[in-house]
Amino acid sequence: MKIAIAQVNSHVGNFEGNLQRMLAAVETAKGQGADIVCFPELSIVGYPPRDFLEFDDFIRLAEETVEKLAAATNGVAVIVGSPSRNPMIEGKDLYNSAYFLAEGKVQFIQHKTLLPTYDIFDEYRYFEPAHEWNVFEYKGKRIALTICEDLWNVGNENPLYKICPMDEMMAQQPDLMINISASPFAYDHADERLHVMRTNVARYHLPLFYINQVGAQTEVIFDGGSLVLSPKGEILEELPYFEEVIKTYDLNAVMTGGPEVLQPKEKMPLMHDALVMGLRNYFGKLGFKKAILGLSGGIDSAIVAVLAARALGKDNVRVILMPSQFSSDHSVNDARQLAENLGVQFDIIPIQSVYESYEKVLEPHFWARPFNIAEENIQARIRGMLLMAFSNKFGHIVLNTSNKSELAVGYGTLYGDMCGGLSVIGDVYKTEVFELARYMNKDGELIPENIITKPPSAELRPDQKDTDSLPEYDELDPILYQYIEQRKSPEDIVEMGYDSLLVRRVLRLVNINEFKRHQTAPVLRVSSKAFGMGRRMPIVGKYLA
């Protein structure tokens, strides 16, 4: 038997688009001699479909699409993920299901048992867990079909669930395991995934085909990296990250085993490629082509410009330099140099005259009060407004350039530098921004060296430096990481050797700035804990605030 992995990039709610993509994949797999083609979890509807699942009409369209795909299974079978209706009165109305389609119709359905409900996942919001587990037979092989999390309850020290679906299925003596997934990317997630799949094979001594979603849906990025494991646990294939792939495997060869084939897993290339795909898919799935951003001469906007040019093509990226009276000459020169290196359209719009027009109308009301954050923010907001004016006039999406460190401590201006349709690097700490810039320059100086080496500054008042308001980033970022990704307490972090007052101050800044993050653009998620849908905090909360 020959099994094809179709690592495809579905689009949430785009039933016709998803169907066409799948029909093409089925043809490709047939050309490769496949007997069965496997698509990822919920790939009929795209993952995560979120509250669209509450619309009966959406489910009806999903069912129709499954029927249409089933109609194309002449000479080849298909496994695909889609919701199905729960016929019982009690419980949630839907299951998260894996369909086996052959000879023109639905032959078998297995529902998902373990429903992740943490971080970005809300599956228990929509789905009833499976209470029955069956193996099905095709061309003489008994197949144990599971969905994503269903395989993740083995080998854990702190299991989230009480049931292990594969344990239940083993009673029916399967010959192989197929797992269809929508397992999101995080830069440090790949090794855990390999470990979990190896643990399953070690426990059940069966070959395993693991088919993962690829592509981004708004903030959530799926990396692909689908796997084929021999019954001995050898990883015979790890498909490329961030690419659609259709590839067919001979089950006999998989049973025999062979040498391991693994993708490299270095943090910077992974992060870089994830962000490029995330950016590209956000534009592509919304039907937009052109991006605009403000180039300040700083490192954050620099790396966003590079990512945008790589994701969208340099002809689709426009940058605006908006110096004020506080901008240094080198900032303008550095920004201009970067724009020239990238070959993107750039314009210079000094903002001083607009700033003065605000000063004039506010003077009767602000009279005699000293220059403070109000005036700093006016500058940042003028820049945001100019970018939005271009967006409205020419149809660009504005790219937000805030990094994770700034978002964490609220070092940014709402409706100013925090504006934009997509936060490209809002899940990248400032120290990682520097690493990413170095990585981008590995084959030559794309980002002018001066942008990387000068001290970070918002340039909103004379001689301002980030360190006037914040600790050094190499001190700040590890504290943020412990609090945000690791959910450590202040006491735990102090015990690691950080200054107690500093820790309190940083954690307080994080918590009192929820109101700002609430109004931020969606953040491309590349870590295990990004701001946005995976981190849900009360704005009026008083803890550590």
Place this chain on the structure above:
Amino acid sequence: MKIAIAQVNSHVGNFEGNLQRMLAAVETAKGQGADIVCFPELSIVGYPPRDFLEFDDFIRLAEETVEKLAAATNGVAVIVGSPSRNPMIEGKDLYNSAYFLAEGKVQFIQHKTLLPTYDIFDEYRYFEPAHEWNVFEYKGKRIALTICEDLWNVGNENPLYKICPMDEMMAQQPDLMINISASPFAYDHADERLHVMRTNVARYHLPLFYINQVGAQTEVIFDGGSLVLSPKGEILEELPYFEEVIKTYDLNAVMTGGPEVLQPKEKMPLMHDALVMGLRNYFGKLGFKKAILGLSGGIDSAIVAVLAARALGKDNVRVILMPSQFSSDHSVNDARQLAENLGVQFDIIPIQSVYESYEKVLEPHFWARPFNIAEENIQARIRGMLLMAFSNKFGHIVLNTSNKSELAVGYGTLYGDMCGGLSVIGDVYKTEVFELARYMNKDGELIPENIITKPPSAELRPDQKDTDSLPEYDELDPILYQYIEQRKSPEDIVEMGYDSLLVRRVLRLVNINEFKRHQTAPVLRVSSKAFGMGRRMPIVGKYLA
């Protein structure tokens, strides 16, 4: 036995504040001769605590607070809600628990069984459901203690759950039921609540004490309205809405029964009072006093100004009139009249000079392109920026004045009229805005009649009317309601008699504007489906888009 209902307003994460509030309530109840004082669900930590629950340190503080409250139970017992740790390795780390405290310590704990995971609720994200049900005895009475949703699985035609905790507890022959809740307000929710509680009493023939949270946590509003039911199902007490109350009842009198006492449940007074409390609590819990908003002469900003003056006091509200060249004289006069009627500070800042400064710097880039949405939005954004400048200079929170109809179809300017720290009427349709204005004027003309009767206009270009871009609101709002609150399909809505093209156009507008709503301030929730945490939609979704 005398049982006190302590309908208190907890504050998420404010352990010390919550403890002090509870200790005072215990004293009050003791003064009323109570044997036992009952506080709402999770009232030690505030509801909903959201991802704070993932911090071990947060749970430790909750445990300490329970201990401190237990220490105060000399001569009176306490029932209170707080998380507790799951000692099993499998499953979620926490339970949502009801504690019975007496004689200085924790005597009994019952966990919550039915964990709402829909709309604003994420309980399965954090909690393991109860698998054991016990009744406890106090002063000779056997008490069945349940938490909120635990009582909501009776009398449903489409039950969400398979278990009914009270059915399990009946085997232990309880004498009375106590249910501690955090059941959020919606203007049409009260009757269902009464029905559910009556259904429980009809099934179990026991008296019922239902203790509900009061107060707002960011967008979620709890109305209180705690209940006492006789074993015959008479509602002997429905405590006031939107107020903290501590009141003690004699169980013998409750057993005997008596006449029903119910609060009025008219939509406009409920919505009005909910919004006033929501606004007041948002400021109070964040530690802010002063609000600012732009007064356009339109009805939306008018009713927000009235709500703010009532919630915060007129001396804490400042309004700015920001006319442009497109503003009509009557708008300015109407706004000024309203400010005078309310007695709030007002200033007039014409924006034309600032607008022209933008025109000038953009002219080389926009050359020869016609006036369009770009120029309209510049005006709205100048107003947003001026309000934010006051906020930054003087410490006001900017109030957002967008209504639900505008938010739904994207009729608003990001970073312009969509700015602000709190969306006060973002869950109030435009047709309801008119009703609310009429209600506010019931005792005399507070809002100038002209504001209510003139055709709605954004006044961003000459002679603009909302109906240039949108259908009439009395046609638009019912379509929105069917789609948003009722989750109907376009076909369903057309079948109700609405024009097919119009329905498609409206639903498409709703779906393509998710990106705008993503960046909106938290919306005070007064309906069964508000924009924000209770409605989770993919931005890149293609369904009906």
